[in-house]
Amino acid sequence: MSCHAAQTLDRHGAAAGPVQELHPLAKLLATAVFAVTVVSFPKYAVGALMPLCLYPLLLGVAGRVPARPVWRLLRLGLPLAALAGIWNVWFDPVRIALPGGVWLSAGWLSFSSILLRYLLTAGAMLALIGTTSFPRLVRALAGRRPAHPFLQVLYLLYRHLFVLVEEGRALARAWQLRSPQRRLPELRIAGSMLGGLFLRTETRAGRLHHAMVLRGYDGSLAFGADPRWGWRESAFLGVTVLGCLAARLLPLTEWLGRALLNLFGP
Numbered sequence: 001m002s003c004h005a006a007q008t009l010d011r012h013g014a015a016a017g018p019v020q021e022l023h024p025l026a027k028l029l030a031t032a033v034f035a036v037t038v039v040s041f042p043k044y045a046v047g048a049l050m051p052l053c054l055y056p057l058l059l060g061v062a063g064r065v066p067a068r069p070v071w072r073l074l075r076l077g078l079p080l081a082a083l084a085g086i087w088n089v090w091f092d093p094v095r096i097a098l099p100g101g102v103w104l105s106a107g108w109l110s111f112s113s114i115l116l117r118y119l120l121t122a123g124a125m126l127a128l129i130g131t132t133s134f135p136r137l138v139r140a141l142a143g144r145r146p147a148h149p150f151l152q153v154l155y156l157l158y159r160h161l162f163v164l165v166e167e168g169r170a171l172a173r174a175w176q177l178r179s180p181q182r183r184l185p186e187l188r189i190a191g192s193m194l195g196g197l198f199l200r201t202e203t204r205a206g207r208l209h210h211a212m213v214l215r216g217y218d219g220s221l222a223f224g225a226d227p228r229w230g231w232r233e234s235a236f237l238g239v240t241v242l243g244c245l246a247a248r249l250l251p252l253t254e255w256l257g258r259a260l261l262n263l264f265g266p
Contacts, residue, residue: 005069013133
């Protein structure tokens with residue numbers, strides 16, 4: 001299911017649209033600046049990180065990225081992020097005073113901060129894929145020259161990963177049709193299934209390579225002309241950098257809280 005969600009995002013990023021047609025390097029640099037900004041906050045920062053939610057949300061909404069595959073992929077890393085931060089609850093028992101006379105353990109603050117940082121950075125990366133697609137990113141990194149061998153290996157690995165998943169899905173479906181009463185195969189059968197999966201994947205990969213050679217593949221991938229960098233890309237990158245600097249250096253959350261109190265207060 002997660003592989004299907006990744007394919008959905010990749011296809012959506014390859015579609016036409018005003019955000020999809022922005023230069024991939026502009027979106028990649030903006031996402032990198034955003035990630036560095038998120039990481040630069042203190043470990044107890046939670047409220048100060050909230051204004052940064054605007055970047056992945058606005059990028060996803062402007063690019064019409066479907067929310068369901070993004071959430072399915074975000075759920076995959078949530079247990080790891082929670083496991084990395086839950087230990088702070090026990091190892092950081094210092095109590096911190098919050099506004100309103102509320103006391104809270106510093107461990108819970110750092111735990112919440114880790115989860116929020118994961119959601120922000122992973123959400124921004126998924127929004128980048130959903131508005132750019134992986135081939136467009138590789139094409140932009142390669143430029144007008146033939147792609148670097150590392151980029152070629154990365155691109156082929158990304159493409160052949162879906163082949164491996166499709167073969168595994170077909171093999172699992174065949175086993176479920178033969179043994180519908182069991183959820184998981186026995187260890188002996190699972191070993192045979194893995195061996196068959198590697199054999200089927202190697203055979204299909206050989207056919208794919210043969211088809212590529214027949215179409216002129218000589219060991220180097222040509223991704224076409226590099227898209228042009230215009231004023232829209234400069235404006236997008238500049239606004240993102242200024243927004244990240246404002247979120248890092250200015251107390252935006254405090255200002256927003258005061259504005260809301262003045263608006264809805266007694």
